[in-house]
Structure formats: C-alpha cells, structure tokens
Amino acid sequence: MAKSDAATPRERYRAQVRAEIKQHAWEQIATAGASALSLNAIAKRMGVSGPALYRYFAGRDELITELIRDAYRSLADAVHATAVTGADPAALAHVLRDWALADPHRYFLIYGTPVPGYHAPDEITGISQEIMADLLTAWTAFEPDAPASPFAAHLADHRDWAGDHPAPPGVLRRALAFWTRLHGVLSLELAGHFAGMGFDPALLFRAELDGLVGREG
Amino acid sequence: MAKSDAATPRERYRAQVRAEIKQHAWEQIATAGASALSLNAIAKRMGVSGPALYRYFAGRDELITELIRDAYRSLADAVHATAVTGADPAALAHVLRDWALADPHRYFLIYGTPVPGYHAPDEITGISQEIMADLLTAWTAFEPDAPASPFAAHLADHRDWAGDHPAPPGVLRRALAFWTRLHGVLSLELAGHFAGMGFDPALLFRAELDGLVGREG
C-alpha cells in the first residue's frame, strides 16, 4: 500500500481500479472458489463492460496469479507479525489455522490443487522462504537442540530452501514436519473430509501440534 | 466391471459408451487437470457431436462425480489388495504413494481443492470408510497396544467413522495420523511445493512414515 500514492494521477487511478478488481475477485472466490472466477461477472458488478478489465489485467491467469501472490503475502505477513514477538511454534500454528479458517478458498489458492498452466514466479518463492525463515527462527528459539535423524542429516545436505538461516539439522526437520503435518490436517479439514467423522478437527490440529512441540499427541 | 454384461443389448451398448467417455475424460484429466475437462472436446475425440454425450451423462458435474467415485474406488481397491495380504502400515503407505504418483490429478480429484457445488454422495462416504477400515486393521495388527492420549480418548468417544471396527483408542489415533501426515507430505509434493527446495520428497515421506511406525523420523 505504500506505493499507491505513486507519481502520476493516471497511475494512481490505475492502481485503484486494479485494487477494486481484485477486491471483487476475492469476494467472488470466497463465495464460489477460484474456478468460478469470471472477469465478466466482475465487470458487471463494477458497472463496466467486459473488455474494459483487460486494460488492467492481461487476462484471467494474470489476475489469479496476482491473487495467489497476495494470498502468500497475506499469510507471510500474518506469520511474521506474530513471529517478531518471539512467539513459539504453537502460536504460529494457531496463526496459520486462523488464517486458513478465515477464508478457506484463499488457503486452497496457495496449497490446493495447482492450476493447470500456472507456474509460480520467483517472487512467490521468495515469500515462501520468508515464511520458512520465520518458522526456522521460532523453532530454533524453541528447541535449538532438536535431535537429528538420518533424514535431518539429508536436510542438512540440502538446505538451499533455508536460505542462510543457521538452523541446525534437527530444527530443519522440525520446521518441515510442522509445515507438512499441519497442512495435512488443515487441508483435509477445509476440504470437508472430516465432515461426517464425528471428532473435533480443532482437537486433531492441537494433537498434531502437541506432538510436534514435544508434548505427546 | 462385473455388471457390464447386463440384460439388454441397449444397456450393454450404453455402458460401453459411458466407459469410453470416462476413459477419454481420464486422459484429459491426466493431461490438464479436472478443471480443463470439456465434454465438447471428448465428443470431438470420439467423433461424435457435442450434445450426444448428454444421453449418457446429465452434465459435466455428473461426469466428474462419477470420476471421483471411480478414483475413490481405485484407491480403495489398491489399498485393500495389499491389506488382505496382512501387510503392515508401511506397505500401505507405499501403496498410497505409488497410487498418488501414478496419476497426481486423480489424487487431487479426491483430496485436492473441493469443487464448488459438489457434495459427496453417500456411496463415497462408504468407500472412504472401506479405506479407513483397512487402515485400522493394519494398525491393529501392527501395534494393538498403541498408547492412548487425551486426543485418542476423544476419538474413542467419537468413533462413528470407524464403523464397528474394534480398534482401540491408540490405534484410532495412529490411523488418523497416518492419513493426515502422509497426505500432508504427498499433497505438497504433488502440488510442486517442494520443487526448488533441494531435498528428496521420497525421503521425507519415508521419514514421516518411520515416525508413525515407531522408528524415529
């Protein structure tokens, strides 16, 4: 938002319209999912005629790409805002869950079925690494001497994804398990696979989290 | 396939055409994903004109629903074929992974982003319970006295999803973790989220599996 007050009035107007388009797109996605996103419908809601939107986005794909980027950014910001307070992994886990439950479609935009032709631009890789860096920092503070294992050793040999974060092997392993296990529970819950099963998904989430932070799950 | 030799020739023909349609649909899905599935394109490939397919499927949604059902059936059969040999959970895990890697789009059809209006018919709930039953049986044989935990107790109080399977609380917990953790790793791998990270997804899968079956992961 800092660069919305850009140079020329035209650019300001342009940025504003782009933002308005994205806002309508989010409403549409929150209602019916990303697959139901229609440029025409957005145009209609904005009281403007179809092709007008192509001045602002090259096409549906570019709009969705932008939305994915914004979703990543939103998650990274949410995690980081809590991480800078020195929060432990459990707190980050609940930030993640709250963020996901706030808008499941947004979660699936990031972690759901990949869209056919789409390939993530480098910027998104960067945001993804920001999140991972916060996770690694939180885990390093929480359990700096997490036990290593054969797979942790493998991770230590392939730690490009950790950037230059000085997390020890055991912590790399912890952060990765944190990600995959919580995603496992969250994505199944959000997709409704626990629907008729009876138990409380929140308790399952907490149990998996407890297992990660040492308390038995 | 057992009931394909049905009563009348008309029904036999009908079943054959339906199967052919589904086969083309699978090819299309394997290529570009479910969102790119087009009845028109299938008709063209079959040398028949668009609306002809509506004799066989009420619409795109019904076709996709059928495909989801077939995918579930295929997974349940694969798991069951191994489960009846008395295989341990690790063997089932590799069946799951092989099945998923054989056709990622098929995996996402089941466990990916839910399709907008679709709601699973009861039959699918049943197939899902078949899979769970095989998991519970394998875990009961492998680790009948898996330790209970607060969450395991909660599961024991809400065990509708286990049908009348006599698995003890600790086993319910194990089977559920088996599902969510392996799905967490698999779905992220298939969606390409490990792409630039350097480590070997197969080793991560095995590490998570090792954690589940007792060996440290």
Next chain:
DNA sequence: ATGCTTTCGTTAGAAGTTGTAACTCCTGGC
C-alpha cells in the same frame, strides 16, 4: 488556454464452453 497524445471504455465479433429443444433415423422387442 490550446493542442497533442495517451489511455480508457465502448461495441462488435471470434472461438470457445455447457446445456436445451426439436427433428430424423436406426434398432431392439414384440
């Protein structure tokens, strides 16, 4: 203040999609 130029929004239209309606024609069952 008066151009000039760029951008915006429009309409028209192509090429798709799903899905319905009406018609023909073949075929299976009697």
Next chain:
DNA sequence: GCCAGGAGTTACAACTTCTAACGAAAGCAT
C-alpha cells in the same frame, strides 16, 4: 413386419475469455 423408444443430429441460447477497432475523455506540454 411393425413401431416405440433410444441415439445422434442440427439449431440455438446463454455463457465464458479475449482481440480489434473506434470514440471520448483526461493528462501533459507548449
């Protein structure tokens, strides 16, 4: 052999994304 019903056809409606060509409006410079 008849004939009812199913199969496939074309025509069409209502969508979608997206391109092309045009007019109008607004910013920028002189």
